[in-house]
Amino acid sequence: MSVVCLRSVVCLLGRFPALTGLDLTVDEGEILLLSGPNGAGKTTLLRVLAGLLPIHSGTAEVLGYDLTQDRRGARRSLALVGHDTGCYDDLTVIENLRFAARASGRSADAVAPVLERLGLTRLGGVTHARLSAGQRRRLSLAAALVRDPSLLLLDEPHAGLDADGRETLDAVLAAAPGEGRTVVLVSHELERARALAHREVVITGGRVQSAAVPDASEPAAAASADVTDATGSAATPAPRVTLSADVSESPDVTVPR
Amino acid sequence: MSIWSEARLVAGKDLRIEARSKVTLTQVLPFGAIVLLLFAFALDPDRGILTKAAPGLFWVAVLLATLLAVARAFSIEEQHGARDALRLSGLDGGAVFLGKMGAIAVELLGLELVLGIGVVVFYDIRIERVGVLLLAALAATAGLAATGTLYGVLAAGLRVRETLVPLLLLPVLAPVMLGATRSFEAALGGTTSDAWPWIELLGLFAVIYVTMGVLAFGPLLEEV
Numbered sequence: 001m002s003v004v005c006l007r008s009v010v011c012l013l014g015r016f017p018a019l020t021g022l023d024l025t026v027d028e029g030e031i032l033l034l035s036g037p038n039g040a041g042k043t044t045l046l047r048v049l050a051g052l053l054p055i056h057s058g059t060a061e062v063l064g065y066d067l068t069q070d071r072r073g074a075r076r077s078l079a080l081v082g083h084d085t086g087c088y089d090d091l092t093v094i095e096n097l098r099f100a101a102r103a104s105g106r107s108a109d110a111v112a113p114v115l116e117r118l119g120l121t122r123l124g125g126v127t128h129a130r131l132s133a134g135q136r137r138r139l140s141l142a143a144a145l146v147r148d149p150s151l152l153l154l155d156e157p158h159a160g161l162d163a164d165g166r167e168t169l170d171a172v173l174a175a176a177p178g179e180g181r182t183v184v185l186v187s188h189e190l191e192r193a194r195a196l197a198h199r200e201v202v203i204t205g206g207r208v209q210s211a212a213v214p215d216a217s218e219p220a221a222a223a224s225a226d227v228t229d230a231t232g233s234a235a236t237p238a239p240r241v242t243l244s245a246d247v248s249e250s251p252d253v254t255v256p257r
Numbered sequence: 258m259s260i261w262s263e264a265r266l267v268a269g270k271d272l273r274i275e276a277r278s279k280v281t282l283t284q285v286l287p288f289g290a291i292v293l294l295l296f297a298f299a300l301d302p303d304r305g306i307l308t309k310a311a312p313g314l315f316w317v318a319v320l321l322a323t324l325l326a327v328a329r330a331f332s333i334e335e336q337h338g339a340r341d342a343l344r345l346s347g348l349d350g351g352a353v354f355l356g357k358m359g360a361i362a363v364e365l366l367g368l369e370l371v372l373g374i375g376v377v378v379f380y381d382i383r384i385e386r387v388g389v390l391l392l393a394a395l396a397a398t399a400g401l402a403a404t405g406t407l408y409g410v411l412a413a414g415l416r417v418r419e420t421l422v423p424l425l426l427l428p429v430l431a432p433v434m435l436g437a438t439r440s441f442e443a444a445l446g447g448t449t450s451d452a453w454p455w456i457e458l459l460g461l462f463a464v465i466y467v468t469m470g471v472l473a474f475g476p477l478l479e480e481v
Contacts, residue, residue, distance in 0.1 A: 080345055089337070099270050
């Protein structure tokens, strides 16, 4: 079942066409990595999926909601971790998370397990203004998880995190499919992200250039067009399958996992 | 959650932020007090004029402080992408409006109480007909807060919002200034019956802008 289904989506930022006829399908429980050069439209795509930006043509369906008709419906079941935390400087970590939980209709009891999971328990009484950049990234992820989203949209989630924070984030992402979550991830830390992703879609110039099953061992600069099955465990190493994945003519390609 | 529960959640969040940051207490309130003092200095040679003009001067001070309170209420949503988080939260736009309006109204009522004491002390005013004054203050505050919240979101996200909000808001609030001043004058120096038409005007203004805010805030939050 598709959680995201975009067809010929065009999104203008002012007069600048940020997405230029983009097609994309994301299946339930999938971890999708979006890669591509700066300015390719990755962040814009995440904001379109989150219903924060309108589309100017094409069709966009997220979690069964038509984004041209009902952006609010989709938002109830998704969370976006962007460059900003979306939190308030003068509220403590716990207060920010309680607000996020209750605003999405969840009980404030949901906060404690998330705090523990992200290693924020001891910072619960600290205001957002006093957190370090890495701690703010963790809080941002916590504010997303406390909503228990079906679709988790992450924009450069590894940025600013220390080694421990990255491990924690990777564990959260790896567990996402088992928790019924679909993840769309934008990252420039390709090796790390590819190790987690089921599929990689390369975006260039506001449209999908290629789709592939990623290989974490691929050099970051060269891997965009190769398809490598990386879903096997260490005990059953995945066969390396390299396909010509330039799908610019038919850009929405799903490689079976 | 019902719209009222969501509104309480937003109002509680805004008031908690204000309680912790103390911006209203340390900036908005002193600003209002300074405005009152400046009027007192400017009109001191003729204390009779000061006493007569006290209702109008009081509401001018409240109005100017309202501009600061509205700016503050929306600046907290601009930091760290909180406005996007609010849009993504799934909260009803009308509930967010009522919550933010409620928080601004509570801050203004506190401000009016302190400035009212200031007027009594500086301007030598004797308080009469407390019930009428309270009713007029409540209706005027609801109008100020509702209009401020609506125009605040209209300008949110714009780089020129600090200058645009006063430009948009002050002309629209002329009926509130008129009604609040006249009802206070009637309560302090005239008769109770003279105050009612003005209180009704204030009530009508508040109802219109609360209704408009509940209906329009959500779409406006999406547009900015």
